[in-house]
Amino acid sequence: MVALVQLFVLLDATSLHMAVPSVMAALHLPADSLNLLFTGYDLAFAGLLLLGGHLADLVGRKRLLLIGLAGYAAAAAFGGLAPTAGALVCARVLQGAFAALLSPAVLALVAANFPDPKARGRAFGVYATIVAGGSTMGLFTGRWLIDTLDWRWCLFADVPLALIAVIGAATLVHDRPLRTRRRLDAPGLLLGSGGLLCLVYGFQQTGPRGWTDLLVLALLAVGAVLLLAFFLWQSRTPDALLPPYANQDPGRLGSFLTLFLTGAGTLALFPTLMTYLENVRGYSPIATTTALLPMVAAILIGATQVSARLLHRVPARNLIAPGLLLTACGLLLLTRLEPDSDYTAVVLPGMVLAGFGLGMALMPLYSLATAGIAAQDSGGGAAVTGTTDEAGAALGTAVFSSVLTAGIAARMAAAPGLPPSLAAAARSGHVISPQAAPPQLAETITTATVAGYTDALWWSAGLTLLAALATTLLIRPTTSTPPGLPGPPLPLHDPGSAH
Known part of the structure; x- marks a missing residue:
């Protein structure tokens, strides 16, 4: 459910x-x-x-x-x-x-x-599959609803x-009833929510304003300061969103950083494949969805049939790092995309490899990020995990948009025979659609667009490799708390007790 x-x-x-x-x-x-x-x-x-x-x-x-x-x-x-x-x-x-x-x-x-x-592995395998591949089904349902209704x-x-x-x-x-007398941590929520808002909005503004804009720099700086203050406050308040024992596990902190980098690194995968298949190769929306289904199947297999079956037998790091390396290999394979690349020779193996590795890595990452947290604190652990995902996706969106725009604009500005108005638009960072250019330049625009997307995939592969490095350095081969066991619980406060 x-x-x-x-x-x-x-x-x-x-x-x-x-x-x-x-x-x-x-x-x-x-x-x-x-x-x-x-x-x-x-x-x-x-x-x-x-x-x-x-x-x-x-x-x-x-x-x-x-x-x-x-x-x-x-x-x-x-x-x-x-x-x-x-x-x-x-x-x-x-x-x-x-x-x-x-x-x-x-x-x-x-x-x-x-x-x-074992049950935890299966549950997180299903959860990771939905998080990573559920959006693909939205393509199909959305198009069907629009076409039929x-x-x-x-x-x-x-x-x-x-x-x-x-x-x-x-x-x-x-759901077991909660027995806690913690109060709402209003200062912590203001600091944490304010910091995340500043970061997300700052990353969103890098597209129209650029990374060196004063407002963007101010938003990112204020966001970082507020989040630092949030973590300092969490270590002191008795009503912390995530209690101190949960923040003292280096494996959990390593999983948060890895999730952040993985979210940033893999964000380009889905829009790149969608745009390439639909706008470059001319697939219909339904055909595009069908072409992406093998990636969803690969995510499902990696998460539920590999990691879910092995997590209770091998350390989480031994699943996360190889999964991220496979994801990076799939992204690197997709950097070979050309306007006329064959689907079965380039697109299919690249997205299947990336999907399989992503499913293999995300399942133990989510499990490790929430492992060892007592039931009465699980909401806070889930919120911090989700916040990490959201911040990583915001960074990935900013990097993807900036690299894509710059790559397309640079190639279009250097294209011979480009009208002065379009050349000026390209130099200013605007992406030129084929409909806005003379017909004889349509091939040039298509080539520049594909090259821009492959530039973004190179950055995605680099961020994913950085996530694999973070896994190797920060997540120990064995964890102090097995994935399925609750960590040190907070005292259960009885409303009628003197304590």
Whole structure:
């Protein structure tokens, strides 16, 4: 049931991306509002993620899951009925806020309710598969809904799915009652959420403003300072989001850094393959989805049939590092893409290798990041894990966009016969679409576009190799706490006790 919740949130996000042209036409959506449609969701999600994890520990994981589902469905219905662009943006912000409640509750339930090593391996294998490959299904469902019904059904479809999830969670998900007298850590939430917001928004602004812009540098600096203050505060307050014992495990800290770098490094994989197959090779949206399914199958096999079966037998590092190396090899193979590359010779082996390695690495990473955390603290552990993922994805988006834009612009600026207006646009960093150039330059633009994407893949491979290095240096061959066992619990406070 929690896997279903995680999946339909990913389906919603991807399917709405597919509906962008229809949304723009129906609501006369300008470009600025289009950016807000997704930026608002991302910022609401990032800003409330730590709060969601903290509330999961204070009010209960199952209760928060039900609240989040009801709110997400209501926001989706509001968005589907939205008469204006402003109303749709507000609905997306609300969806981001309730997704921030759902995400840590989902991961906390998996971490707390599967203590047996074998069962834990299977559970995290399914979870990692959905996180890494669930978006691909959104391509198919989004296109089907748009072609057969209307773009609004990309949002309306969340309502029956949420209803099924609520019924299932209420009847099938069991959660032990929490016995804690911790209070809301308001200062910690302000520091942590503020820092993450500054980082995410700063990374988002690197695209239009550049990395050297004063506002971007200020946002990144303030974000780093606030996050540093957050971790210092967490080591002193009795109501910490993540108790001190959880931060003293070097394996957990190593897994956080590895997750951050992995999220940044692998972000380019999905948009590169999508753009190449659909815009360069001319695949239809359904054909593109079908062509990407082998990658999802490879993720599933790596996570559930390899790592899930071996995690309780071998150290996590011996699965994470080889998985990341395989992912980097797949990314490097995809850097050989040309406008006329054969799917079975280049695309298929590259994405299968990258998908298999990613599934193999993510499963033990999520398990290690949440291992040894007592049940009453699992929400905080899930929130910090999700925050690490979100920050890594934001960095990956910034690097991917910057490298892609610079690579395409440099090649277009140097292209012979380019009209002065297009050459000036290329030098200023704008990506030129084939429709905006003379027909005789279409091949040049296509070649430059593919080269820009391969430049981004080189950076992705480098970041993934850096994640493998972090694994080797920071995650010990053996961990002090086996993956399935709870760590040192906090004292259980009885409301009637003198303590």
